[in-house]
Amino acid sequence: MAAGGMAVSIENRRGAKPAAGEIVVEAADLVKRFGDRVVLDRVSLAVRRGETLVVMGGSGCGKSTLLRCLIGVYRPDGGDVRLFGKSLPAMDDVELAAVRKRIGVLFQSGALYSSLSVGENIALPLREHTDLDPAIIEVLVKMKLELVGLREAENLMPAECSGGMAKRLGLARAIALDPELLFYDEPTAGLDPIMSGIIDGLIMDLAATMNATSIVVTHDLRTAFRVADRMAVMKDGMLVAVGTPSEIRASDDPFVRRFVLGRTERVSRMFGARDAEV
Amino acid sequence: MLPDLLGRLGRAGIGFGREAAEIGRLLYDAARNLKGMKSETVAVQMVRFGIKAIPIVTLVNMFVGMIVAVSMSELLRSLGIVSWTGKVVGVAVTRELAPLMTGLVMSGFAGAAIATEIGTMTVNEEILALEVSALSPARFLILPRMVAVIVMMMCLTVLANFVGMAGGYLVGTLLLGIGSHNYIEMNNSAIRFWDLPKGLIKAATFGAIITIVACRQGLKVTGGALGVGMATTRAVVISIVLIIAANLGFAILFNAVL
Numbered sequence: 001m002a003a004g005g006m007a008v009s010i011e012n013r014r015g016a017k018p019a020a021g022e023i024v025v026e027a028a029d030l031v032k033r034f035g036d037r038v039v040l041d042r043v044s045l046a047v048r049r050g051e052t053l054v055v056m057g058g059s060g061c062g063k064s065t066l067l068r069c070l071i072g073v074y075r076p077d078g079g080d081v082r083l084f085g086k087s088l089p090a091m092d093d094v095e096l097a098a099v100r101k102r103i104g105v106l107f108q109s110g111a112l113y114s115s116l117s118v119g120e121n122i123a124l125p126l127r128e129h130t131d132l133d134p135a136i137i138e139v140l141v142k143m144k145l146e147l148v149g150l151r152e153a154e155n156l157m158p159a160e161c162s163g164g165m166a167k168r169l170g171l172a173r174a175i176a177l178d179p180e181l182l183f184y185d186e187p188t189a190g191l192d193p194i195m196s197g198i199i200d201g202l203i204m205d206l207a208a209t210m211n212a213t214s215i216v217v218t219h220d221l222r223t224a225f226r227v228a229d230r231m232a233v234m235k236d237g238m239l240v241a242v243g244t245p246s247e248i249r250a251s252d253d254p255f256v257r258r259f260v261l262g263r264t265e266r267v268s269r270m271f272g273a274r275d276a277e278v
Numbered sequence: 279m280l281p282d283l284l285g286r287l288g289r290a291g292i293g294f295g296r297e298a299a300e301i302g303r304l305l306y307d308a309a310r311n312l313k314g315m316k317s318e319t320v321a322v323q324m325v326r327f328g329i330k331a332i333p334i335v336t337l338v339n340m341f342v343g344m345i346v347a348v349s350m351s352e353l354l355r356s357l358g359i360v361s362w363t364g365k366v367v368g369v370a371v372t373r374e375l376a377p378l379m380t381g382l383v384m385s386g387f388a389g390a391a392i393a394t395e396i397g398t399m400t401v402n403e404e405i406l407a408l409e410v411s412a413l414s415p416a417r418f419l420i421l422p423r424m425v426a427v428i429v430m431m432m433c434l435t436v437l438a439n440f441v442g443m444a445g446g447y448l449v450g451t452l453l454l455g456i457g458s459h460n461y462i463e464m465n466n467s468a469i470r471f472w473d474l475p476k477g478l479i480k481a482a483t484f485g486a487i488i489t490i491v492a493c494r495q496g497l498k499v500t501g502g503a504l505g506v507g508m509a510t511t512r513a514v515v516i517s518i519v520l521i522i523a524a525n526l527g528f529a530i531l532f533n534a535v536l
Contacts, residue, residue, distance in 0.1 A: 072410070073409065097412040107406065112407075113408075114404065124411075124413065125413065173407075
C-alpha cells in the first residue's frame, strides 16, 4: 500500500476483540427516507456485547441518521433495528422507555439541560429511574464526575462550561445509570487535539471498566482508529466497508482508501509521524 | 384548476390533522404525568410567567379601562346618561376585556418566552437527550409551564378586572366629573354573579392555548437561531388568533347558555 507506512502508524491500542458473544445491536436492511431522499439505503450491521464499533463517513453520508435510528428517534422506513434482541420499531412506549434506560447517549454538543446545574443533570436520570436515597445519588453524582475528571464542576451551570467540559459532563450524565450500551455522536468534533485525546481515553476506559458496548459515530480518524474494535465506513447512505481497523486500512474499496488513507496521510503530514501514533 | 385547489386543501387538511394529533399527544402525555408533577417546578414557572407579568398586565388593563371610559363618555353624555360610564366599563372589562387583554399580553410575555426556551433546547439537542433518557419532555417541560400559566392567567385576570375598573373609575371621577359613590354603584350594578367564573374559564382556556401552542412550536424547531426566531413569531401569532377566536366562541356560548 502506497500510504501504508503512514497508515500503519495510527494504531488501535485496544487490540482486536474476539467476535463472540451476544449481539446487542443489529440493523437489518435499514432504510430511512426524508421525502424523496434516501438517507439510509439497506444498512445492515451487528455489534456484539463489549465491542466498540466506529461508524465513519463524510458529512451528510447518513451516519448521524443511522445513530438516531439505532436509538429509536427515527422510525425506519424499511428493515429492522434490534436492541438487546428486541425489534425497536415494534416496541410500544413502555418497552422503548425500558430499553432506553439501558442505553446512554453522548450528543455532539453534550446537550446538558441548561436550566439544571451539572450535578442536577447527572442526578436527574438517577432520581427518575431508581429508588435510590438522595444521599446515595449525591455520592453517585460525585463518582460519575470523578470518572470524567470533573468533580469540581458539580455546582456549575452548563453555560459556565467549555465545549470540552460539556462533552465530558454529557458523558458523565450518559453513564449515570451504568448503561450496557453507549452511543457517541461525534464525541471529539470541535475539540482541540489534547481534549480529543482525553475524550478518546474516556471512551476506551468506559468500555473497559463497564464492559459497555459502544457505537461511535465520527469523522475524526484519530479517534476512530484509536477506540475501534471494528469500523464501518459509510458513503451516500450505504455501508461500503466493515471490518477491523487493519482490514479497513487494507481495504481495496476506492472510497475507503481515499477516505481513510488519504486523510491519514494528511494527518501525518500536518502533525508528523510521532503525533500520528495516537 | 379545481383539482389543484382540492389537492391544496387536502394537503392543508392533512397537515392540520397531523398538527392536531401531535398537540393531542402532547396533552395526553402531560395529563398522564399530572400525578408525578413537582410543585416546586410549577412554582418557579408561576413566578416567571405570573408574578413578573403583574406590572405589564396591570398597566395594560388599567389603560384599557380608561380607554373604554373615555371613548364611551361622549356617546353616554349625548344620551344624558354619562353616569352610566361605570356600568359600561364594568360590563366591558369583566365580561370581555380583562381575560382577552390578559391573554393577549401573556401570549407575548409567556408564549414567546416558552417557545424561545423550548426551541433553543430543541436546537441544542436537550429535548432529544430527555427523550433518549426515557424522560418525558411533556412531564418535565410542558406540564409545569401549562399548569403555571393556566393558574397565573386566572389570577392575573382577577387582577385585570380590578385594575380595568379602577382605570374607568379614575377617568369617570377625575375627567368626567361623576361622583365616586355614584360611579361605584353603577359599576357594581353591571356585574353579575356569573361574570367572574366566566372570565376565569376563559382565562384558563387562553392559558392552555398559549402554553400548548408555544411548546409545540418550540418542539418542532429546525434550523438553528433563525428557526427559533420563526417559531417564537409563529407561537405568538397563532396564540393571538386562537385566543380571539376562542373568545368569540365563548361570547356566543355564554350568551346562549348563561
